[in-house]
Amino acid sequence: MEIIITPDYEQMSKTSARIIAREIKKKHDLVLGLATGDTPVETYQELVKIHKEEGLDFSKVTTFNLDEYIGLAPLHKNSYNLFMWENLFKHINANSENVYVPQGNTDDPEEFSQWYEEQIKKAGGIDLQVLGIGGDGHIAFNEPGSSFASRTRVKALYKQTIEDNARFFEKVEDVPRFAITMGIGTILEARKILLIANGENKADVCAQFIEGPVSSQITASALQLHSYVTVVLDEPAASKLTRTEYYNWVRDNKHLVQKKLGR
Ligand code: F6R
Numbered sequence: 001m002e003i004i005i006t007p008d009y010e011q012m013s014k015t016s017a018r019i020i021a022r023e024i025k026k027k028h029d030l031v032l033g034l035a036t037g038d039t040p041v042e043t044y045q046e047l048v049k050i051h052k053e054e055g056l057d058f059s060k061v062t063t064f065n066l067d068e069y070i071g072l073a074p075l076h077k078n079s080y081n082l083f084m085w086e087n088l089f090k091h092i093n094a095n096s097e098n099v100y101v102p103q104g105n106t107d108d109p110e111e112f113s114q115w116y117e118e119q120i121k122k123a124g125g126i127d128l129q130v131l132g133i134g135g136d137g138h139i140a141f142n143e144p145g146s147s148f149a150s151r152t153r154v155k156a157l158y159k160q161t162i163e164d165n166a167r168f169f170e171k172v173e174d175v176p177r178f179a180i181t182m183g184i185g186t187i188l189e190a191r192k193i194l195l196i197a198n199g200e201n202k203a204d205v206c207a208q209f210i211e212g213p214v215s216s217q218i219t220a221s222a223l224q225l226h227s228y229v230t231v232v233l234d235e236p237a238a239s240k241l242t243r244t245e246y247y248n249w250v251r252d253n254k255h256l257v258q259k260k261l262g263r
Helices: 009-026 041-054 080-087 109-122 159-168 184-188 200-211 219-225 244-252 254-261
Strands: 002-006 031-034 062-065 067-069 128-131 153-156 178-181 192-197 229-234
Touching: 002 009, 002 244, 009 031, 009 041, 009 128, 009 192, 009 229, 041 080, 062 080, 062 109, 067 080, 109 153, 109 178, 184 219, 192 200, 192 219, 200 219, 200 229, 244 254
Parallel strands: 002 229, 031 062, 031 128, 128 192, 192 229
Antiparallel strands: 067 178, 153 178
16 A cells, blocks of 8 residues: 555645546546545545646546445435535536446345446446545445455445434434445455545544554455555544654655556
């Protein structure tokens, strides 16, 4: 894993947007996996800025979102689909035919999940998957104990996730108990992965998934099994890492190691 520690949320967002933009410039028909939540909001704002000011072209990019709450229609105010349109898609030249977000109000979530997996395959697989991390260490909605071989499926949300996400709803009882989520196996098949995290409340899980053992109890630790992961953190989220000096040395001397990392 390449660990990039930035001073604050603003720099985390700018750095991660630049990483995404670089991949789109390299491959115009990039297949991009996307996350929702608070963490990527400014990354998406930066991407919009790069689109408007530098002409970053999304017209051939295909996107697959990680997850959606079961029971919410695509235009529900708390749906991840609406989140994506409000925060990114409507501000760029996204082609709606190439935008995939799991359908929360599908009649048959299991069948839908299989269809979603097939669409990812048909698109040629995900080139770059953007991830956040939950307070319980989840990636997408792969809650503690999720199999590392899991595919897109229905997952019951963990108590902590329901409480964490209650801030987006009027009351905690309104938070859906289930979601459709890409599996860890699905995520690990992405060619490159970019995980972003900010804030002191993510410090413990970031230390656990980066420097702790690989364990289904912190599902983000599955990323240790992937060969191309970049983690962009702000200082508060990185505050419990023990090898900060090493990560910063690598970041600052990247030109020396770039060839070895193949980046
Ligand atoms: C959202 C998702 C989740 C979030 C995680 C962090 O699509 O997959 O795993 O990335 O819950 O959420 P925030 O960014 O709100 O702290």
